Amino acid sequence: MKRIVYLVIILLVLNYVRTSFIYYKDPFIDCKIRIATSFEFSNKTIKAGMRALKFGQPEVYKEVCAKVKIIDTATACGGFGGGCYRPGTEGRIYVSTAQGAVLESAAIIVHELCHLKQQEEGRPFEENECYAADDVIFSELAQFEP
Numbered sequence: 001m002k003r004i005v006y007l008v009i010i011l012l013v014l015n016y017v018r019t020s021f022i023y024y025k026d027p028f029i030d031c032k033i034r035i036a037t038s039f040e041f042s043n044k045t046i047k048a049g050m051r052a053l054k055f056g057q058p059e060v061y062k063e064v065c066a067k068v069k070i071i072d073t074a075t076a077c078g079g080f081g082g083g084c085y086r087p088g089t090e091g092r093i094y095v096s097t098a099q100g101a102v103l104e105s106a107a108i109i110v111h112e113l114c115h116l117k118q119q120e121e122g123r124p125f126e127e128n129e130c131y132a133a134d135d136v137i138f139s140e141l142a143q144f145e146p
């Protein structure tokens with residue numbers, strides 16, 4: 001009997017870790033994005049960035065939820081404090097932010113969403129459009145930063 005209780009507790013803890021760290025979820029609009037962990041452990045920053053987007057730019061937020069499946073926090077291609085989108089990796093964007101850089105993570109998410117849309121629409125990658133998109137996020141969300 002004791003074993004079963006321990007097992008249930010362990011499963012509950014694992015499930016809590018899984019849902020609170022590995023996934024960003026918003027049940028109100030059926031949003032579920034996996035956040036792939038890297039050594040930066042910036043999952044909480046990514047989540048805070050998503051919440052900032054939700055309240056500051058709800059339409060953009062809904063687009064992120066609809067199109068992005070995985071936010072990978074690896075620094076692989078964008079370098080530190082950057083991001084990237086690789087053609088062919090549908091729904092996966094790379095976002096590298098320091099812990100606590102909420103506004104930056106929101107802006108990079110939107111920048112990479114822009115590239116994802118360019119690819120979906122069969123357009124060439126164009127940086128100016130995507131920098132303009134993340135500029136809007138910086139100016140619109142600045143008021144939310146503590």
Ligand SMILES: [Zn+2]
Nearest residue numbers: 111115127130
């Ligand atoms: Zn870019």
